[in-house]
Amino acid sequence: MSVLCRVCVCVCVYIYIYIYIFIPCFIICLSCVFRYVIQNPNCEWEEVPSLPSTAYLLLRSKFKPSISTIHSVVESSDDVTTKLLIKLQNGAFVEAVIMRYDTRLGKYGGKPRPGGPRATLCISSQVGCKMGCKFCATGSMGFKNNLSSGEIVEQLVHASRLSHIRNVVFMGMGEPLNNYAALIEAIRVMTGSPFQLSPKRITVSTVGIIHAIKKIQSDMPNLNLAVSLHAPVQDIRCQIMPAARAFPLEKLMDTLQEYQKNSQQKIFIEYIMLDRVNDEEQHAHQLGNLLEPFEVVVNLIPFNPIGTLSHFKTSSEQRVTSFQKILRGTYDIRTTIRKQMGQDISGACGQLVVNMPDNRSIGGGSLITDIEDLHL
Known part of the structure; x- marks a missing residue:
C-alpha cells in the first residue's frame, strides 16, 4: 500500500471515529449535563456524574451552570399565576410569568374540552422594547439590550423547577423578531433534549416585522405565529403603535397571506380593546373584512391599566362582547x-414594569391564557 493510500485510510478512520463515535458521545454528555443542571440548581461541574475527565476540564474553563438567577418569585392571589423576576449576567432584570390552568374547564364547540392541568410560560426576549406601544408599560422603558439565547432558555429552566411547562409563548418583554438569531437558537434548544417541547406548543408574537415573518416560516416551521394587530386600519395602528409606520398594514396582510399559504397554519391575532379608540362597531366590521380571507383566531384583550404611563381606558364588558x-x-x-x-401582581398583559425596592423600573412582560390550545 502506498504512503498516500495509508494516509487516506488513516484520515477516513479518523473521520469515522469523530463523526460516528466522538460527536454522538459529546452530544449525549451535553444532554446529561443539561438535565442535571436543570434538576440541581447551583450545582458545581464536579457534581455532574459519569462524565469523561476531559469534559470536566472543558466545562470548568468555558462554561457556567447558569448565567442568570431568580431574584424573586411572586404568587398571585388567584393561585394559578406566578411571576419570576430574573437577574441577568449584566445585572439587568426581566420577568417571566407562569400560568397554570385546567383545559377541562369551559367548552369548545359546545362540548367539554379534553386535557387536564397544564402550565404556560410567558418569556421575555429583550430588556425593554423599542416598539413603543402606548398601551404597554414595557414600551415606556425603551430598548436596553437583547437577551442571549442562553438567557432566553434559562427562563424556561427556572420555571421548570416550579411547574411542568407544557407551552411557551414569546409574549414577554421585547419584540422577539427583533432578536431573531437568539430567538431561533433558543427555540431549537427548547425543542431538543431535555425539554422536547413540540414546536406546535411554542408561540412567537410580533407587532409585524415583515422581513422576519417571511424568514421564520422556513427557519422554524410548525411554530404558532401571533400578530399584535390591535387596530383594523393603518391610522389607528400608528396612533397606538408608533412602530407600525415601518410596517404598513397592507404589506403586513400580504405577508401574512403568503405565510399562511406556505405554512397551512392558523394565525393568531391579538387585539387590545381600548375604550372609544378601536372598540366601536365600525372597527369590528373593518377588522372582520380585513381578516375574512384568512384562517385566524382573534384574541380580544381587555386593556389593563398601567397607571400614569397611559391615558387609555378599558373597554366595557358589553363593548367587548358586542x-x-x-x-x-x-x-x-x-x-x-x-x-x-395575575393583575394583583402586575402580571397581566402589558402591565409588567418591574419595580425594585428603590422603585427603579427595570423590566416587563405579558401573559396569556394558553393560546396554543385554541387550535384544538
Missing part, C-alpha cells in the same frame, strides 16, 4: 376573550 359577536356572527371568525390573571 365586538366578539360581530366577528363571530357576521364574519364567522373564531374569536375569544382573554381571561386576565
Whole structure:
C-alpha cells in the first residue's frame, strides 16, 4: 500500500471515529449535563456524574451552570399565576410569568374540552422594547439590550423547577423578531433534549416585522405565529403603535397571506380593546373584512391599566362582547376573550414594569391564557 493510500485510510478512520463515535458521545454528555443542571440548581461541574475527565476540564474553563438567577418569585392571589423576576449576567432584570390552568374547564364547540392541568410560560426576549406601544408599560422603558439565547432558555429552566411547562409563548418583554438569531437558537434548544417541547406548543408574537415573518416560516416551521394587530386600519395602528409606520398594514396582510399559504397554519391575532379608540362597531366590521380571507383566531384583550404611563381606558364588558359577536356572527371568525390573571401582581398583559425596592423600573412582560390550545 502506498504512503498516500495509508494516509487516506488513516484520515477516513479518523473521520469515522469523530463523526460516528466522538460527536454522538459529546452530544449525549451535553444532554446529561443539561438535565442535571436543570434538576440541581447551583450545582458545581464536579457534581455532574459519569462524565469523561476531559469534559470536566472543558466545562470548568468555558462554561457556567447558569448565567442568570431568580431574584424573586411572586404568587398571585388567584393561585394559578406566578411571576419570576430574573437577574441577568449584566445585572439587568426581566420577568417571566407562569400560568397554570385546567383545559377541562369551559367548552369548545359546545362540548367539554379534553386535557387536564397544564402550565404556560410567558418569556421575555429583550430588556425593554423599542416598539413603543402606548398601551404597554414595557414600551415606556425603551430598548436596553437583547437577551442571549442562553438567557432566553434559562427562563424556561427556572420555571421548570416550579411547574411542568407544557407551552411557551414569546409574549414577554421585547419584540422577539427583533432578536431573531437568539430567538431561533433558543427555540431549537427548547425543542431538543431535555425539554422536547413540540414546536406546535411554542408561540412567537410580533407587532409585524415583515422581513422576519417571511424568514421564520422556513427557519422554524410548525411554530404558532401571533400578530399584535390591535387596530383594523393603518391610522389607528400608528396612533397606538408608533412602530407600525415601518410596517404598513397592507404589506403586513400580504405577508401574512403568503405565510399562511406556505405554512397551512392558523394565525393568531391579538387585539387590545381600548375604550372609544378601536372598540366601536365600525372597527369590528373593518377588522372582520380585513381578516375574512384568512384562517385566524382573534384574541380580544381587555386593556389593563398601567397607571400614569397611559391615558387609555378599558373597554366595557358589553363593548367587548358586542365586538366578539360581530366577528363571530357576521364574519364567522373564531374569536375569544382573554381571561386576565395575575393583575394583583402586575402580571397581566402589558402591565409588567418591574419595580425594585428603590422603585427603579427595570423590566416587563405579558401573559396569556394558553393560546396554543385554541387550535384544538
